[in-house]
Amino acid sequence: MTSIDLNMLVVLDVLLTEQSVVRAAQRLELSPSAMSRALARLRNVTGDQLLVRAGHSLVPTPLALELRGKVSAVVADAQNVLRPSIRLDLASLERTFTIRANDGFIERYGARIAALVEEQAPLARLCFAAKPDKSGSMLRDGIADLEVGVVSNMAPELRIQALFRDKFVGVVRLGHPLVEGGMTAERYAAYRHISVSRRGHAFGPIDDALRERGAKRIVSVIVPSFPDALALARMTDLVANVPERQTDATRAGMHTFSLPVATPDVTVSQIWHPRLDGDCAHRWLRMCLRHACSDAPETLQ
CATH class of the missing domain: 3.40.190.10 (Periplasmic binding protein-like II)
Structure with missing residues (x-):
């Protein structure tokens, strides 16, 4: 049986996320030529081009789209296994959390979330960011920690947790x-x-x-x-x-x-990138949102 270099899973995850050899090389602190060689090895192992040229950019093949969520989950699970268990000290936590949400959610739940954060982690900071679209790029790029809204057309690797239903x-x-x-x-x-x-x-x-x-x-x-x-x-x-x-x-x-006609209820969820699954501070932030939204009779546990 031919051995497989499991490090290539990390490379594949970054390549499929960035869809750019140059940006993937920058994230992994490799040279573009080294990343190109790694892509060639991945193509040889999978028997698929994975990323193909479309104008000035690269686009994933159908197999790459199928693999993206699976690879991301495997890499995140491996990182969680190897990450040492660290006790979260909320009293000394100095960190800015960026949450993308629409005006309605911020107006309804923003103050409650802010009060929970201030009470438990007084040195932490919340940054509520506008949500002009439903693109998951800010989560993938680490610009935003969480996104709140109704899920549609999200990247398959993103994690989703329902907060409550609304009508x-x-x-x-x-x-x-x-x-x-x-x-x-x-x-x-x-x-x-x-x-x-x-x-x-x-x-x-x-x-x-x-x-x-x-x-x-x-x-x-x-x-x-x-x-x-x-x-x-x-x-x-x-x-x-x-x-x-x-x-x-x-x-x-x-x-x-x-309304005099029946319309579907909507499920409001929090969404994040799987690389933050094992992050203790991020898990605490997600708990704060769940708690803040728990007043809704249709909250989803």
């Missing part, structure tokens, strides 16, 4: 005509709506559900965040549609109602 509700200003009377799909669709989309999309699951009922709403305004939608709805006759739990405080002084 969408309708919101209008007090005194709005929809406050009085029964709510039907026709009445709901008769008023102009606000769509929340970072990419500028006007329609989504609500419109699909309305279409099944033979109704169609008019979207007059598109905004990038739920707090923006609520601010507009508070001052106009526009209808906002927002996640119930993440906007609990922001909806104060407004009228909230159940």
Whole structure:
């Protein structure tokens, strides 16, 4: 049986993450020529090109995509086995944790997370970063420690832990005509709506559900965040549609109602790169988020 150099798993993991010989060489402190030779060895062992040229960049082959999550998990498990057990001293922990999350989550849970961190690790610092997209590159590159949101199109190697479920509700200003009377799909669709989309999309699951009922709403305004939608709805006759739990405080002084059509619940999760699985401080941070979100009746343990 031909022996396999297990160190090549680390090289393969970095190559598939970076998709660049130069960047992979920099991360492993090797020369580009040494990394090119390592890639050639990996191609020989697997019988696959793994990374192929596409213009000025490299893209993974189907086999590479299949291997990426498996290799990353194996490398992370091996690092955890070899990492010495170190007791985490929260009182002396000096570290900045960067969490990517949308405005609604930060407004609802940011203060609670910050209070937990301050109480247990007074020298640690939280940096809440904007989340203009759902790319996992900031997690892979170590720029962000955690990302919070609804999972979709995430890199397969990333770790995901559900925090809670949320559902969408309708919101209008007090005194709005929809406050009085029964709510039907026709009445709901008769008023102009606000769509929340970072990419500028006007329609989504609500419109699909309305279409099944033979109704169609008019979207007059598109905004990038739920707090923006609520601010507009508070001052106009526009209808906002927002996640119930993440906007609990922001909806104060407004009228909230159940949507007249069924829409899927959303699961809000925390996401991180597997290289941080065994990091004691990072595990503590994830525990803080779980605890901060535990007020929700639909929290997922």
